[in-house]
Amino acid sequence: MKKNKYILLLSLFVLAYVQQAAAQEKEVVKEMVRLKYYNDSNRVQYLLIESLLRKGNNVAPQQNKAYELYLDSKDNSSLIAKVVTDEAGRAKSFLPPSLKDAWDAGAQHTFIAVEPGEEDAKTELEVAKAKISIDTTSDEGTRSITVEVQKYESGKWLPAPEVELKVGIQRLGAVLSAGEEETYTTDSSGTVTVEFKKDSLPGDEKGNIVLAAKAEDNDQFGNLLITKTVPWGEKVKPDDSFFHQRALWATKFHTPIWLLFMAYSIVIGVWATIIYLIFQIIKIKKTGQSVS
Numbered sequence: 001m002k003k004n005k006y007i008l009l010l011s012l013f014v015l016a017y018v019q020q021a022a023a024q025e026k027e028v029v030k031e032m033v034r035l036k037y038y039n040d041s042n043r044v045q046y047l048l049i050e051s052l053l054r055k056g057n058n059v060a061p062q063q064n065k066a067y068e069l070y071l072d073s074k075d076n077s078s079l080i081a082k083v084v085t086d087e088a089g090r091a092k093s094f095l096p097p098s099l100k101d102a103w104d105a106g107a108q109h110t111f112i113a114v115e116p117g118e119e120d121a122k123t124e125l126e127v128a129k130a131k132i133s134i135d136t137t138s139d140e141g142t143r144s145i146t147v148e149v150q151k152y153e154s155g156k157w158l159p160a161p162e163v164e165l166k167v168g169i170q171r172l173g174a175v176l177s178a179g180e181e182e183t184y185t186t187d188s189s190g191t192v193t194v195e196f197k198k199d200s201l202p203g204d205e206k207g208n209i210v211l212a213a214k215a216e217d218n219d220q221f222g223n224l225l226i227t228k229t230v231p232w233g234e235k236v237k238p239d240d241s242f243f244h245q246r247a248l249w250a251t252k253f254h255t256p257i258w259l260l261f262m263a264y265s266i267v268i269g270v271w272a273t274i275i276y277l278i279f280q281i282i283k284i285k286k287t288g289q290s291v292s
Helices: 002-026 097-105 256-289
Strands: 029-040 044-055 060-061 067-073 079-084 090-094 108-114 123-128 130-139 143-153 156-159 163-171 174-177 191-195 207-219 222-231
Touching: 029 108, 029 130, 044 067, 079 090, 097 191, 097 222, 123 156, 123 207, 130 207, 143 163, 163 191, 174 207
Parallel strands: 029 222
Antiparallel strands: 029 044, 044 060, 044 090, 067 079, 067 108, 108 123, 130 143, 143 156, 143 191, 163 174, 163 207, 207 222
16 A cells, blocks of 8 residues: 555656656747946946846846847948847947937937847837936035936927936945935926935045936936035045054065064074084184194
């Protein structure tokens, strides 16, 4: 009876394993190509393309994948760049000066990514032209940050409402919120004002910190970033005492006293022995000459 139970249990394990293997074989490998647009300080504009392979729940980057990037249409005059993805499956390209007139001509543009030799686009990204500005005020000890986002429509710049922003202090690639909220949204005038509540933050030697306002993956405008340096931080002087103390990791001018004593004692001891031996040899030689 027990033997039959073991056989039945083993059969169930084998069946489950076979079904799982069959399911994995049926998993479809899907290629994912993403385009992102970045506008840094209203001056530097670039595209980031990311190429991935998805199989089931696993996502892996596609390395050395070639793409051609175009602005609005797939022709040679609209070519932005030819790129190849890196180890992370990403490639970056700046908008060339040759396309400045085409960019200025329209309020909305479409970025196109295709594989070399292919007609159909792998992915497209539609963005509207926008610009972002940042300003600061200080009234009776209360510091505030004001950010304005504008969009280009009908040949003029208009307020851009309902744009979600991160407003705060730039720290190691991220933005530390200046206020109590994680994000803020522009009003009907395209502006948002945030009270600066992060007092006593360490700055540089002059107390400067970098304020930043950032829109991430906005459906209309892509990624916008603006920064401003202000003296709102605490002055921090570099602490070099760690390298000036007498320790094993210090420079030769800060060697520990005990280590210097050992080293010089060894050197003096060796040379004293050599000199003593030389004098003894000379003494022996003179004694031999007097005897003869």
